[in-house]
Amino acid sequence: MAVGDGTGADPADLPFRVMLTMRVHPGMEDEFERTWLRIGDGITSNAANLGQWLVRSADEPSTYYIVSDWVNERLFREWEKTPGHLEHRKILHPLRASGSMLTGAVVAHLPGAASAADATGEASTEAVAG
Template sequence: MGEAAFRVMLRMQIKPGAEDDFERVWLEIGDSVTSHPANLGQWLSRAEEEGVYYIVSDWVSEPLFREFETSERHLEHRQKLHPFRSGGSMSTMSVVAYLPGAASTESHRDWERAR
């Protein structure tokens, strides 16, 4: 088995009434993350809790994510999303295993091949 993917999970609390604009801007600027050669993909999920979103992104390795995290590209990305935030947190982890489901999408198969 190859090196495990490195996963970043952000919990973002969005200011009341700003949710639609946040989602629109996140989609508009997402390629600043996904076009990075070490990025395996990114997901935006809306929680049932009012104004809470989770952003999950997978990376080839932690060192390559950390390189992106300190880049000008990342700083510009964060500045565009910051006006919508009222709080948040970040968790990082290494993916230990992946079991594709019967309805797995092509993007998940691509992730498996990249490992």
């Protein structure tokens, strides 16, 4: 992912990150995860989407963090208005007890040693074994 160099690049030109916190109704965690995976390509198939992650909280039962990266904010905001986005929200809504969203421009990215890949494309075991 191309990102700024920390020198004040125009945020409109930077990758855009969306971070959701979703609390699902207790007992619906498995259904939420299955549903999120089933409908996820509705987001990742968008040409402006750089990828997304579903993270289950280690500290709060029934809480998930969803991270989604976009080419820029303008393209994310355009996608937010599409029927596909509205359908995605409609499908997840019955499983959701509450939620919140934070957004921001990605101004820098520092890959960790374990993310280095060797020529085969697999993570370096040397970096992991340390």
